[in-house]
Amino acid sequence: MQLSNEEEDYNLSLSKFESMLKTNKVLFFDSEEFEEIILHYLDMGKAALAKKALKLALDQHPKSTGLKLVQVEMLVYDDKLEIAEKLLNELYAIEPTNEEIFIQKANIYSKRDQHEKAVEFLNTALKYTDDYADVYNLIGMEYLFMDNLEMAKQSFIKCLEEDLDDQSALYNVVYCFEFLDQNLDAIAYLNKYIDKNPYSEIAWHQMGRLYYGVKDYENAIRAFDYATLIDDEFLGAFMEKAKAFERLKKYEEAIESYSRTIELDDATSYALLRIGKCHEKLGNKVLALKFFDQTVHEDPLLDKGWIAITDFYIRQKNYQKALFYVNKALAIDNQNRLYWKRFATINKHMDLFEEAEFGFRKAVEFGDHELDTWLFWVDILQFLGEFESAIQTLLQASEYYPEENEVEYRLAGLYFMIQDNTKAKFHLSNGLRLNFDNYIILEDLFPVVWIKKMVQNYIAKYKK
Known part of the structure; x- marks a missing residue:
């Protein structure tokens, strides 16, 4: 792939700077070159090299506002907020219409968890910036920090109006719609977005997810199809499409989509499991x-x-x-x-x-602590003749299911088995109150108890 002139210049600047560090010769760079070098090292997580580059840069360009703003960014990164703010105030006195000053002030207030104040500075930055998309994106993030999803959503929508290709804003706007339980509104928004940007595989994929979420699996598959037509290596879209096919019981198509994910990347246990499940549904044991x-x-x-x-x-x-x-x-x-x-x-x-x-x-x-687990366990204890253990287990179960007739009838039967008639009648009364017709549990599980005249009379009396 051929590099643009800009990329070539950027790579040359980096090579020249690293060569200078090795030879200890001091070479000249213009301030913009230094800015790119410093930001490159920050992006790479090489803070020590970024600081070294900044020191050399400020030695060569002590009055550069751009470099001082990079210095502010590094101070904020190191949580030296007071020093950063002081430097910003000095820069504001020189360049009161520089939008980056307001963006960095917002960054400082955001770090202090004063997000409303951060939004105020970002709104001021909007007056002076040419890059509206970036500022709207930052405002959206501040609203996310405040859990104001509606305002965040509006900010990300404005960001996308300025820059259709901002993928992070697209993901964030869908996240806001989903969090606000506005899936159908999100689908309507994405339809309008796709009218302007029909080759956005991300938008088609997100639309597919949203259709899947509202159980419209046919439209979900159609959206995932477009995503995979635009990017035939879009692993996530193939995976989601396979899940939608499964929901429609189209198991052969699901297998095909899951298999495509395995072709694109190493086999995942999830894909292998789902293929197995689909084959089982098809009778391919x-x-x-x-x-x-x-x-x-x-x-x-x-x-x-x-x-x-x-x-x-x-x-x-x-x-x-x-x-x-x-x-x-x-x-x-x-x-x-x-x-x-x-x-x-x-x-x-x-x-x-x-x-x-x-x-x-x-x-x-x-x-x-599922009810059936407790009941299976108790029924086996009873079968083994361990009535006391069965009672203790049911009393434990009743803490999770305090108003469950199946627990009460079993307790009644077990207490009758150990001749504790007072407790037995108490639990039988509870069982009858909760679900009268289920007294057949006694007949099924405790035939010895069921035939007792006392039990029959008690049930008959309760029925009246």
């Missing part, structure tokens, strides 16, 4: 397993991969294979509640109740 295996090979820490393989075998009722894979997963991460729940479920299917009880206990221990 061998291919589904192949991609699930690749997923866990690519990222052994991704729990979704191990869960996909385990659930696949559970659906096939191949519990031995499911147990094999969930054990492999637990060997990598034995504190994952999702693995423990599956471990418990599989053992339950295999009538290995002690192992199942252990699995549910571990799932709860590691943060699974």
Whole structure:
């Protein structure tokens, strides 16, 4: 690629400056050259070189306003705000219409978390600047700091009116629309933007995301298609398009889009997993397993991969294979509640109740507080005859589900089993109050309790 004259001059200035540092010869640079050199080192994070360049620059051009403004920028960067402000006041006395002075003053106030004052200075800068887009962008950022998303949005829109190609402003304006829950307004705005800038792949991609967010998957795919036509290596657009195809149950097209992401970059565990899921939906079991295996090979820490393989075998009722894979997963991460729940479920299917009880206990221990987990665990404890443990577990569950009839009926049944009729009637009364028809839980889970005349009479009396 051929470099422009400007780029060549810039590269020559850098080479000349670095050569000067090596030889300790003092060479002359004009002030603009120095500014570019200093800003280059700042952008590269080489603060020491930037400071060295600034010192040499000010030695050669002690009256240059541009260099002094760069000095201010570096002082602000180092949090030397008072010195920076003093220098700005001196510069203001010399050049009261220099917009950069107001921009740097705004920067200082922004650093002090005085964002309203920063906006005032930026609005003053608008009177003197030729680069309206940059100033509107800075105003938008200040409003973001103040959590004033509506004003931020308006500022970024003004920025884009001045410079259609400002990608950061485009991302920010969409962010504001989304944060304000104005997805349809965002789509309308992007349609107008695209009328002016039809080859913006970013705009098409953002529009696709917004359509996806409102579940208009057909239009989302159309937008992602345009994004990938403009940039046929736009990995994010291919990934989002694949997800939209999945939502429409167009699994072959989804596989094609996910596969394209793998062609463009190294295979991601997410793409491999989704391809596997799509193949499973299409009934391609061998291919589904192949991609699930690749997923866990690519990222052994991704729990979704191990869960996909385990659930696949559970659906096939191949519990031995499911147990094999969930054990492999637990060997990598034995504190994952999702693995423990599956471990418990599989053992339950295999009538290995002690192992199942252990699995549910571990799932709860590691943060699974879903109602069905508590109930499966308790039902197994009851089956094993561990009534006291079952009661303690249900009382623990009732802290998360204080008004749950399934908990209350089970507590009633268990208290009847241990002959604590007072507590049993209390919980039976709660169960009947919360959901009368569910008293069949007693019949299903506690047939010995169900046939008791006392229980039948209590239910009949409550019904009346």
